[in-house]
Amino acid sequence: MSDTPDTGAWRRLRARPSAVVAAAVLAALALLALGAPLLTALEGQDPTTYHDQLVDSARGGVPYGSFGGIGADHWLGVEPGTGRDLFARLLYGARVSLSVALGATVVQVLLGVTIGLAAGLGGRLLDAVLSRFTDVLLALPMLVFAVALTAIVPAGFPRPLLLILVIGLLSWGGTSRIVRAQTLSLRSRDHVAAARLAGRTPVQIARRELLPALAAPVLTYAALLVPTNIVVEASLSFLGIGVTPPTSSWGQLLSTATTWFRADPLYVLLPSGCLLVTVLACTVLGDAVRTALDPRERSRLAVGTRRAAARPPKGATR
Amino acid sequence: MAEPAPAPTRSRRLLLRSRRVVAAAIGVTLAAGATACGPEGAADAGADAPPHKGGTLTVLNSEPQTDFDPARLYTSGGGKVPTLVFRTLTTRKRANGAAGTEAVPDLATDTGRPSRNATVWTYTLKNGLKFEDGTPITSADIKYGIERSFAAELSGGAPYLRDWLIGGEKYQGPYKDKSEDGLKSIETPDDKTLVFHLKKPEGEFPLLATQTQFAPVPRAKDTGTKYEEHPVSSGPYRVVKNTGDGEHLLLKRNPHWSETTDKERHAYPDTVDVRSGLDSAVINQRLATGSGPDAAAVTTDTNLGPAELARIAGDKELEKRVGTGHFGYTNYLAFNPKVKPFDKPEVRQAIAYAVNRTSVVNAAGGSSLAEPATTFLPDQKSFGYTGADPFPAGKTGNPEKAKELLKKAGYPHGLKITLTHSTAKNFATSPEVATAVQDALKKSGITVELNGLEDNDYKDTVHSLKDEPGLFLGGWGADWPSGGPFLAPIFDGRQIVKDAYNFNHAQLDDPAVNHEIDAINHLTDLHKAAARWGALDDRIGERALSVPLFHPVYKRLHGKAIRNVVISDWDGVLDISQVAVK
Numbered sequence: 001m002s003d004t005p006d007t008g009a010w011r012r013l014r015a016r017p018s019a020v021v022a023a024a025v026l027a028a029l030a031l032l033a034l035g036a037p038l039l040t041a042l043e044g045q046d047p048t049t050y051h052d053q054l055v056d057s058a059r060g061g062v063p064y065g066s067f068g069g070i071g072a073d074h075w076l077g078v079e080p081g082t083g084r085d086l087f088a089r090l091l092y093g094a095r096v097s098l099s100v101a102l103g104a105t106v107v108q109v110l111l112g113v114t115i116g117l118a119a120g121l122g123g124r125l126l127d128a129v130l131s132r133f134t135d136v137l138l139a140l141p142m143l144v145f146a147v148a149l150t151a152i153v154p155a156g157f158p159r160p161l162l163l164i165l166v167i168g169l170l171s172w173g174g175t176s177r178i179v180r181a182q183t184l185s186l187r188s189r190d191h192v193a194a195a196r197l198a199g200r201t202p203v204q205i206a207r208r209e210l211l212p213a214l215a216a217p218v219l220t221y222a223a224l225l226v227p228t229n230i231v232v233e234a235s236l237s238f239l240g241i242g243v244t245p246p247t248s249s250w251g252q253l254l255s256t257a258t259t260w261f262r263a264d265p266l267y268v269l270l271p272s273g274c275l276l277v278t279v280l281a282c283t284v285l286g287d288a289v290r291t292a293l294d295p296r297e298r299s300r301l302a303v304g305t306r307r308a309a310a311r312p313p314k315g316a317t318r
Numbered sequence: 319m320a321e322p323a324p325a326p327t328r329s330r331r332l333l334l335r336s337r338r339v340v341a342a343a344i345g346v347t348l349a350a351g352a353t354a355c356g357p358e359g360a361a362d363a364g365a366d367a368p369p370h371k372g373g374t375l376t377v378l379n380s381e382p383q384t385d386f387d388p389a390r391l392y393t394s395g396g397g398k399v400p401t402l403v404f405r406t407l408t409t410r411k412r413a414n415g416a417a418g419t420e421a422v423p424d425l426a427t428d429t430g431r432p433s434r435n436a437t438v439w440t441y442t443l444k445n446g447l448k449f450e451d452g453t454p455i456t457s458a459d460i461k462y463g464i465e466r467s468f469a470a471e472l473s474g475g476a477p478y479l480r481d482w483l484i485g486g487e488k489y490q491g492p493y494k495d496k497s498e499d500g501l502k503s504i505e506t507p508d509d510k511t512l513v514f515h516l517k518k519p520e521g522e523f524p525l526l527a528t529q530t531q532f533a534p535v536p537r538a539k540d541t542g543t544k545y546e547e548h549p550v551s552s553g554p555y556r557v558v559k560n561t562g563d564g565e566h567l568l569l570k571r572n573p574h575w576s577e578t579t580d581k582e583r584h585a586y587p588d589t590v591d592v593r594s595g596l597d598s599a600v601i602n603q604r605l606a607t608g609s610g611p612d613a614a615a616v617t618t619d620t621n622l623g624p625a626e627l628a629r630i631a632g633d634k635e636l637e638k639r640v641g642t643g644h645f646g647y648t649n650y651l652a653f654n655p656k657v658k659p660f661d662k663p664e665v666r667q668a669i670a671y672a673v674n675r676t677s678v679v680n681a682a683g684g685s686s687l688a689e690p691a692t693t694f695l696p697d698q699k700s701f702g703y704t705g706a707d708p709f710p711a712g713k714t715g716n717p718e719k720a721k722e723l724l725k726k727a728g729y730p731h732g733l734k735i736t737l738t739h740s741t742a743k744n745f746a747t748s749p750e751v752a753t754a755v756q757d758a759l760k761k762s763g764i765t766v767e768l769n770g771l772e773d774n775d776y777k778d779t780v781h782s783l784k785d786e787p788g789l790f791l792g793g794w795g796a797d798w799p800s801g802g803p804f805l806a807p808i809f810d811g812r813q814i815v816k817d818a819y820n821f822n823h824a825q826l827d828d829p830a831v832n833h834e835i836d837a838i839n840h841l842t843d844l845h846k847a848a849a850r851w852g853a854l855d856d857r858i859g860e861r862a863l864s865v866p867l868f869h870p871v872y873k874r875l876h877g878k879a880i881r882n883v884v885i886s887d888w889d890g891v892l893d894i895s896q897v898a899v900k
Contacts, residue, residue: 050757052676052714057685059631060624081624081680081750241741244768245753256750259599263628 012292019288022281029278033098036091043075043085047092048246051083060263068266079256080264089248090270096249098278100163101229107168108229109222112175117210119176120183121202131180138173143235145170150241159243167232175225178217186210216293223286227279234275250275369882369898375587376615376877377894378601379594383564386557387546388533389467390474398618399592401895402569404533405552405580407441407460407512408524410888412582412896415644418886419700419799421524422582425455425534425552426512429524432842436519441512441527448574449536450551457506459534465492465500467531471543475531476797482516482526493542521842525798551575554585554895567592586882586898587614602626605875606636614899615877618891622873624683624745636875641883643872643890646696646796646804649682649746651737651755651865652780652823657788659735664727666862669789670709672720674758678867681754682745687873691866694808695855698887700799700844702852708860720762732763738790739768740776746870747776747791755791755867781819792823792864799888800844801851802835809858810835824863831858 013019032039040046054069055061061081063069068077068086076087119130146166153162186192192209200208230250236242237251245252253271261268377399385391388404401409409424411417421429426441433440447455467475469491480486484503492500505513514523526532539550547560555569569590577585591611596604601620604612622630622640630636651669653660660666675690682688689697692707710716724733739752749770756766769787771779780790797803807813811827814820834854841847859866872890876883879900884893 048757050674050677050680050754052674052680055680055684056628057676057680059684060627060686061680061684062625062628062631080628081684082677082754083680241772244770245749246756259623259625260628263625 009292013288016288016292018284019292022284022288025277025281026285029094029274029281030098032091033094036088036095039091040085040088043073043087045074045085045088047084047088047248049084051078051085054078054083055080062260062263068264070266076270077266080260080267084246086267086270089253090250090274093248093250093253093271094274096160096243096247097230097233097251097275100160100167100233100249101226103160103164104167104229104232105222105225107164108172108175108225109218111168111172113179113211113214113218115172116176116179117183117206117214119180120187121206121210127180130176134173134176134180137170138177140170142170142232143239146232146236147239147241150236159247163233163236163242166236167229171232175218175221178221179214182214182217183210186213216290220286220290220293223282223289226286227282230275230278230282369584369586370900371586371588371898373587373614373879373899374589374591374611375894375897375899376611377590377592377594378596378604378612378615378617379592379619380596380598380601381619382562382594383567383592385474385546386560386564386567387472387543387549388463388530388535389469389472390546391530392474392476398889398891398894399567399569399590400530401553401583401893402555402585402590403549403551403553403557404530405447406530406532407527408532409528409582410886412584412884412893413886414884416699416887418884418888418893419698421528421798424528424580424582425460426527430527432521432523436521436523436840436842437516439514439516439523441514443510443512444579446576446579447552448576449534450556450572450574452574453536454509455534455552456509457512458509459536460512460532461500461504461506462492462537462540463533463535464504464531465489466535466540467491468501469493476529478526478529478797478803479531482518482520482523484515484517486517492537518836519840521839521844521847522798522800522802525800525844528798554580554583555590562595565593565595583895584882584898585895590894596620598623599626602875605639605877606630608878613877614879616880616892616894616897617874617876618894620874621687622875624687627684627686627873630875639875639878639880641872641874641876641885641892643874643885643892644696644698644887645870645872645890646698646701646799646887647793647870648691648694648696648804649688649751649791649793649867649870650691650694651867652790652792653863653865654786654788654790655824655863657786659727659729659733660788662727663862664723665729665733666865667709668720668723668727668762669759669764670862670865671711671716671723672759672762672764673711673755673865673867674713674715674761675711675867676713677754677758678751681748681750682868682870686871687745688868688870691869693855694794694859694864694866695801695804695852696796696869698799700848700887701796701804702801702848702850702855704852704856706856706859708856709862709865715758715761717762720764724763729763732765734765734767735789736767736769736787738776738780738787739770740773740791741770742773742776746793751791751867777819780823781821783814783816783820783825786820786823790823794821801848801855802839805851805854805858806835809863826858826861826863 055063063078063080070077074085078084079086115130119127149166150162192205195205195209233242234251234254237249237255242251243249250271257268257271383399391400405424407424407426408421408429411420411422423429425443425447427444430439430441443457449455466472468489489495489501503515534552536550548557551572554572554575556572558570559568571588598620601617602622605615653666655661679685679688679690693703695701695703697703737752737755740747742748752768756768759766779785794808807821809826809831811832814822814825838847838850874892881898881900882896884896
């Protein structure tokens with residue numbers, strides 16, 4: 001087979017301008033986050049140093065100057081009340097927000113695939129137990145549970161890791177359901193049946209026969225999980241149980257910024273803009289990946305092009 | 319917020335003010351410019367028009383007026399709603415600023431006559447006092463009101479009566495104790511006279527007698543825990559409606575109240591409509607807009623936040639409608655010297671030198687909402703404020719001096735410590751303040767790790783003798799404007815509480831300090847007492863058991879049609895009994 005589904009998918013993905021733009025945006029964000037120490041050094045600032053002289057203490061600590069104190073020293077202005085550099089806090093915040101979101105997604109996918117496969121391939125009892133457990137997890141009010149979990153963990157535990165674990169462990173239910181459903185439908189296929197007759201163990205079947213077929217839906221779903229996780233991190237930080245100060249994250253920035261929307265609009269617009277762009281890019285890319293990996297989509301596209309080529313020019317029929 | 323904190327017995331103001339504490343320091347404040355007496359001297363907006371009788375005053379609050387029972391309210395409720403319904407033996411003087419920190423007669427003819435070294439206090443009631451149903455108020459009604467506050471089911475009041483009255487620690491309240499005399503340390507020789515017998519000299523008894531527990535309650539009308547639904551009024555208004563446990567209170571004039579017996583309350587509006595359970599942003603927005611009934615609205619519990627202040631600062635019309643108040647309150651870093659390395663005085667002093675009060679004040683909302691503090695006592699004359707600064711850190715801290723002291727203490731290469739704080743967004747014990755402290759201490763080579771706890775968890779931890787951390791953000795407010803209720807609960811060794819909330823964070827038990835507290839309590843001349851409290855505060859301050867950070871200032875909006883704004887330093891809140899609506 002010269003035209004493998006993978007390369008076809010890749011080509012179709014690249015053919016979509018929206019997908020390319022979204023990927024470029026995400027890559028740029030990742031670069032900015034990775035290069036945070038370099039970029040802030042270039043600016044000559046760091047994310048935690050207070051600048052008392054840059055805020056108007058008598059007016060509630062609003063930054064001096066227009067647009068939240070934007071200038072040559074502080075490229076995106078300073079934080080009200082503290083005078084900390086906003087550019088630095090946004091970049092360092094991106095590191096936390098993006099890594100927590102990606103880490104949590106990895107945990108969710110690993111758990112979801114494992115449990116979904118076990119439920120789909122295992123016996124009736126195992127399936128029932130795992131499926132009901134998944135149902136319970138999906139029904140749990142995630143945020144409340146996360147608040148409770150983060151409250152009982154000792155203070156010394158690194159917060160970003162804790163957030164990854166809490167988000168990852170509490171919301172793998174969706175992935176697991178998709179994987180189980182897919183597994184159930186694949187199980188009755190001939191090649192799986194043949195493998196089972198050949199005496200392969202369920203683990204071997206899962207690895208060699210099922211996982212390749214599961215890749216498309218799981219990848220697609222994962223791409224959509226990332227933005228959700230960014231938002232969950234933001235909400236947890238908003239509730240004050242996210243990262244510990246003085247570490248910044250987009251959620252932490254937003255949580256302190258909300259009251260400032262009138263007095264210092266830029267302070268609110270920057271973190272929410274970052275969040276919006278990231279979530280939008282992830283969603284667009286996720287959608288593009290789904291379409292590109294979908295075999296039906298491929299044929300539909302192909303059919304469409306052939307038909308378009310075969311159809312005579314509009315004016316000719318008249 | 320004057321309702322009691324939940325379970326613990328010793329729940330004082332500290333716990334009651336976790337709400338957004340907001341403050342200000344508009345130059346020389348109203349306090350300085352105000353005349354000593356009454357509304358005519360009110361230096362606030364709208365004082366030009368003479369007060370007008372009638373109309374409806376709307377109160378927009380975030381906290382519901384729960385447990386509207388004089389036995390259950392914590393302290394006097396200040397200028398807040400309870401003062402409209404409950405009169406007490408004495409009350410605060412309704413005057414702007416420092417003049418409002420005095421106790422003046424209310425139901426009694428004077429503020430009390432001490433004898434036997436201030437252990438016996440005698441009061442005589444005025445003539446012509448009546449309840450809302452027209453029956454006369456007698457000394458027995460006041461005694462009964464105090465007795466009720468000892469009943470376990472009517473908890474919530476401050477602990478002073480139990481601590482001070484002879485037999486107070488054993489008395490169970492009138493529902494359990496059916497004896498003829500009730501609490502024997504309160505005598506009522508006739509209908510007009512009350513005699514209180516105290517365990518030890520208490521020169522500040524007249525200040526305690528402002529609390530709502532000193533309001534009369536007619537025994538025949540007492541319905542126990544249901545009394546809060548319709549308490550019998552002795553003040554200018556009576557409760558017409560109380561829905562949702564104080565969420566909506568409707569007060570109308572009490573026809574039997576007479577201004578001739580009450581010099582302090584004015585009661586200009588005919589109706590007072592208290593709406594609570596509102597979001598603070600909503601309250602401030604409604605007050606700023608002031609449409610319809612909101613024009614004649616005030617709030618007694620919602621401050622302007624820093625962001626709201628930043629917006630108002632450019633608006634002349636709104637600026638005029640902001641009332642500034644000072645309440646005796648201090649926010650500080652508390653040390654537990656039982657925990658290393660805070661056992662070393664040099665370490666504590668180093669931290670005192672390292673603190674940057676400018677960034678801390680900014681974290682608390684800026685210089686309009688907080689004033690830097692160097693003494694534990696609030697910066698008011700009535701507390702005996704001396705202005706001492708035992709470890710001068712300047713405006714932004716003194717890292718050199720701090721490093722030098724650390725070296726002396728045996729930490730030449732810096733130090734790593736943990737600071738415990740609450741995660742509540744209250745601008746007082748919140749992460750913002752903790753982070754500002756963290757950043758300042760970094761410059762002195764002290765690495766601070768933050769331990770943010772959920773607010774209830776935080777309170778339980780820092781007030782537990784067993785779990786108390788070595789360093790935490792604390793705050794303390796005055797039950798009345800004097801050094802007594804400020805220093806005694808924190809530094810009196812006999813007030814270390816083992817099995818409930820403990821406020822003596824340093825676990826200080828120094829016979830000299832305890833003795834001086836007792837000696838000052840002998841004094842009935844409160845000006846002399848204030849000077850002694852100030853001196854005691856200076857002496858304790860030198861031991862660096864806490865690092866005073868800031869005193870909050872209140873900034874509150876009121877509606878366009880509000881006249882006669884009086885804000886005393888007793889509680890820093892606009893006095894609802896003085897307000898008139900246009």
